[in-house]
Amino acid sequence: MCGIAGLVGDFVPGLIDRMNAAQAHRGPDGSGVFESPRSQVALGHVRLAVLDLSEQAAQPMTSPDGRFTLIFNGEIYNYRELRTALSDTGFRQTSSGDTQVLLHGLMRWGAAFAERLNGMFTFAFWDDRERELLLARDPLGIKPVYYAEPQPGSLLFASEIKALCAHPDIRREPDFQTIQQHLTFCHSCSERTALKGIRRLPAGSFLRWRANQRSLEIRQFWSPQLGAGSGKDDSQDAERLQSAVAEATRRQLVSDVPVGSFLSGGLDSSLITTIAAASYAGDDPFRGYTITYPQQSNQLDRAHDDAPYARKMASSLGLEFHEVEIGPQIATLLPQIIYHLDEPLSDPAAITCHLICRLAREHGTKVLLSGQGADELFGGYPRYAVLRTLRWLDRLPRAVRGGLALSGNLLPGALGGPIGATLRRARRVLHDVHRSPDERFLAYCMSTAPAATSGILSPGLANSLDEFRPDADCLTRMRSRGLREVDRFLERDLSVYLPNHNLLYTDKMGMAVGIEARVPLLDQELVALGTSFSVAQKLDPVPKAILRRAARGIVPDEIIDRPKAGFGAPYRHWLRHDLGSMWNDLMSPRAIESRGWFRPDSIQRLRSQSQAGRADYYMLQWALLTLELWARQFIDQNPANIALKTRKRSADSPQLVPAA
Numbered sequence: 001m002c003g004i005a006g007l008v009g010d011f012v013p014g015l016i017d018r019m020n021a022a023q024a025h026r027g028p029d030g031s032g033v034f035e036s037p038r039s040q041v042a043l044g045h046v047r048l049a050v051l052d053l054s055e056q057a058a059q060p061m062t063s064p065d066g067r068f069t070l071i072f073n074g075e076i077y078n079y080r081e082l083r084t085a086l087s088d089t090g091f092r093q094t095s096s097g098d099t100q101v102l103l104h105g106l107m108r109w110g111a112a113f114a115e116r117l118n119g120m121f122t123f124a125f126w127d128d129r130e131r132e133l134l135l136a137r138d139p140l141g142i143k144p145v146y147y148a149e150p151q152p153g154s155l156l157f158a159s160e161i162k163a164l165c166a167h168p169d170i171r172r173e174p175d176f177q178t179i180q181q182h183l184t185f186c187h188s189c190s191e192r193t194a195l196k197g198i199r200r201l202p203a204g205s206f207l208r209w210r211a212n213q214r215s216l217e218i219r220q221f222w223s224p225q226l227g228a229g230s231g232k233d234d235s236q237d238a239e240r241l242q243s244a245v246a247e248a249t250r251r252q253l254v255s256d257v258p259v260g261s262f263l264s265g266g267l268d269s270s271l272i273t274t275i276a277a278a279s280y281a282g283d284d285p286f287r288g289y290t291i292t293y294p295q296q297s298n299q300l301d302r303a304h305d306d307a308p309y310a311r312k313m314a315s316s317l318g319l320e321f322h323e324v325e326i327g328p329q330i331a332t333l334l335p336q337i338i339y340h341l342d343e344p345l346s347d348p349a350a351i352t353c354h355l356i357c358r359l360a361r362e363h364g365t366k367v368l369l370s371g372q373g374a375d376e377l378f379g380g381y382p383r384y385a386v387l388r389t390l391r392w393l394d395r396l397p398r399a400v401r402g403g404l405a406l407s408g409n410l411l412p413g414a415l416g417g418p419i420g421a422t423l424r425r426a427r428r429v430l431h432d433v434h435r436s437p438d439e440r441f442l443a444y445c446m447s448t449a450p451a452a453t454s455g456i457l458s459p460g461l462a463n464s465l466d467e468f469r470p471d472a473d474c475l476t477r478m479r480s481r482g483l484r485e486v487d488r489f490l491e492r493d494l495s496v497y498l499p500n501h502n503l504l505y506t507d508k509m510g511m512a513v514g515i516e517a518r519v520p521l522l523d524q525e526l527v528a529l530g531t532s533f534s535v536a537q538k539l540d541p542v543p544k545a546i547l548r549r550a551a552r553g554i555v556p557d558e559i560i561d562r563p564k565a566g567f568g569a570p571y572r573h574w575l576r577h578d579l580g581s582m583w584n585d586l587m588s589p590r591a592i593e594s595r596g597w598f599r600p601d602s603i604q605r606l607r608s609q610s611q612a613g614r615a616d617y618y619m620l621q622w623a624l625l626t627l628e629l630w631a632r633q634f635i636d637q638n639p640a641n642i643a644l645k646t647r648k649r650s651a652d653s654p655q656l657v658p659a660a
Helices: 015-022 079-087 099-116 176-185 235-251 267-279 307-317 330-341 349-362 374-378 382-395 398-408 417-431 437-445 450-455 459-464 472-480 485-511 524-530 535-539 545-551 571-576 580-586 589-595 600-611 618-634 639-649
Strands: 002-008 031-036 041-047 068-076 119-127 132-137 146-148 155-158 205-210 215-220 259-262 287-292 320-325 367-369 516-518
Touching (some): 002 015, 002 068, 002 119, 015 031, 015 041, 015 639, 041 068, 041 119, 068 099, 079 099, 099 119, 099 205, 176 618, 235 267, 235 524, 235 545, 259 267, 259 349, 267 307, 267 367, 267 545, 287 307, 287 349, 307 320, 320 349, 330 349, 330 485, 330 580, 330 618, 349 367, 374 485, 374 524, 382 437, 382 485, 437 472, 437 485, 472 485, 485 535, 571 580, 571 600, 571 618, 589 600, 589 618, 600 618, 618 639
Parallel strands (some): 259 287, 259 367
Antiparallel strands (some): 002 155, 031 041, 068 119, 119 132, 132 205
16 A cells, blocks of 8 residues: 556656655655656656555555566455466566565456455556556555646656646646535535546556657446346345455455554444454454544434444454544544645545544554445445335326425424434435436435535536536436446445545545555455446345345344444534534635635535524535535645645644635
């Protein structure tokens, strides 16, 4: 787990050192540079040592003849089997890790070797004789990589956006279509980012750059194969799944440093932790980590309290267990979180993830296993079941469905307590019943309705975005895959929501403190099996039905039969109380007018309505606060310079400049 950076096409002296410095937190154990002004190429690497801690595994790694050079971020879990396959070709192993296996496999089989990898990765592979670069990202998008073309014919790439900003020709201009998606969905819905011209390489894709053409070509080498399930309930499928989960978890325990887990007390993390704790053979104890918060902070949000379940699981397994409570430090933490996210991703779960990773690092754990991916792979989000249950509504006349939608607006949206939480869910379900199934699904994915996000835009920005629909990218994707209804929804979440949201914040929050986060439920062999199951096997009679069956006998029934609890945080309470001063500063009429993106009166109105309990615009408020913090660090300042200043000061958090 590391950070990679590179430039081909127009050599810039000293650039790679600056790029490495901008993402040095990703690699506290070492750094390296490969430069060739003659070939117009520079590659950089910062290292978090997890496998083979010796210098034999240092990067950039170059072939003995000097022709090929590799930089790699991630882990290859089947590297031992691949090393055996390479032994027949004369491969000589001098490192006990996976990087050398990847280098020699690419030398032997080229890009096709990437399709044999079971792991999480981004890598750049340079062929100096052909003057060709291959950039690749793993099938599920577990590891991020961004790219830009600072000059026509050149290619710049890095694990983090702030490293790209070290290039003198990168212009930090906002992409307002993507920003509108962040306000609506909490994340980008395409390969675009909130900075114009900077893009993510899509999951499961190659990018190839050739010097003789001075252009880039992107090709997808993997996509989820959904819709092939027979619909039959094979009693052996749960056993196959149980075995696959166990094998995937054991595969991902390979490490030369201590391993632990995110333990929320839910099904996914409990299943992974139980298997891992029984199989772990490290010298240090296997540790579990969770988050908690004062109950008085949870009256409005009614977020599920996972800590009691996590404690029971840890006790039953005999784990060394640690928990951290979110307290008043939220105002200090938030600017750090946004800086490390690179994108204005407005999910409070990033904070809980960061705190757990920081706690783990303090206790000597360097690798954490996460249960992420199960909801997208096995149908765990309530929206799948709701849409399937309410299919009969589509037979009603549109006018009747329109009346039901209007009735939803009559329900209060900001009451506290369990009744308020139930009413918010009912209001959300009813609000969009008049739409098509695809549009209704995406409405359930939204954190804030487009009408609300467009209503706060400044006149000039509203005019420029008048024809833009935040859900357009997703609708196009869903309607072009040829899948049935629920499979379309699952494919969208696997290919858009998972890499652009959940996996993104998990990677960035872990790497901010030198933690490698692994996701066994997104193991390639397990994903191939999971996508083969039918919708009925996943959703009947309850969400994640087949995974629940596979967990019987491993995880206590009390955990398996729990209602789904999101990885949330009491953000409504924070906005009402702990973050009130920050809101008043960053969202003052003067600051909003100076930014020029929004209407101060509209923002004040939604704030007042939420504070008075007449409406629930708290997630939009959170998105606005996130966006302003992001703009102050990525638009008003150069984030690469923030990193350099931060290293010189030996401080943890970037400094903010006031809005102009």
